[in-house]
Amino acid sequence: MAIYFGSTGFIELKRDALNSQIGTSLNPADVNTTKKRFSVENINGSLITGDQVEIETVDGSNLELLDSHSFPDLRKYIHIDDMGGIKLYNTFGAALAGEVSDALTLTTPSSTKDILIRTRNTRFRPLAKVTEFEITTTRDTVDVSNLGEEFRRQYENGLISGQGTIQTIWQHRNFQNDTPDFVEPEFAVYLSQLLVRMQQGADFEGRFYIYNDPSQSTNSVWYQSMCVVTNVAINVPASGLIEARIEFITNGEIRLHNGVPPAFLLQENADKILQEDGDGILLEDP
Secondary structure, eight states, X not given: OOOOOGXXXXXXXXXXXXXXXXXXXXXXXXXXXXXXXXXXXXXXXXXXXXXXXXXXESSSOOOOOBTTOOSSEEEEEEXXXXXXXXXXXXXXXXHHHXXXXXXXXXXXXXXXXXXXXXXXXXXXXXXXXXXXXXXXEEEOOEEOOOTTOSSOOEESOOXXXXXXXXXXXXXXXXXXXXXXXXXXOBOHHHHHHHHTOSSSOSEEEEEEEEEOOTTOGGGEEEEEEEEEEEEEEEEOOTTSOOEEEEEEEEEEEEEEEEEOOOOBOBOTTSOBOBOTTSOBOBOSOO
């Protein structure tokens, strides 16, 4: 008889992308090349540190923002400071850290340009410092009993919903001397930011691995669904670890998979190679 322990379980998150692009203007006065930061209007509540964004000019002319960049668009990871300033980075981990030394060098635009900004979050990333999680699926029942019947009858094809909780050790970034559990993971602070995001909402796509056999990937079992964060509680004890408890509900279809986790055809920078409809290309044999 096989006995399973939760030590192989983990969670992967994929950030949701903006349903529509943000139209704004890039003003030369709002670009600080010394601090490697710039600011634009109309992004409050839409973008979060770590998002991968695509910025392009409306008229198709060259985007004057990155040093030695002569193209009408760019795709980079962003770090947003408390004042709404944006710094650009080549990697997700560097964007979370937000160090000026790692930020990309900017150039001052020659004139004000109308630009469009959209998020391009396409990757699942493991959630770090998870101590336990729980996911519950429920099917609604509808009483279809008739008067005079002695036994209650239920409509067996009711709506399915799900909910769950995630318990984590609170952390917002990797530090220099850390030994991370994963490469470029998400942290609990992202789910906290989702809950207070005004414009886009608090949704994410989650894979909840009940069992993952590193030596035989075909044995993996996981739930997958779009989710909405509904509650985040932070526990700050005087003499203990700071912990976060995240509650969520599912939004749409819930799938229970058994087999090989899906994989996509990637570019050298680990971004997906996209089809014409914007979807990634799934590998038939990961």
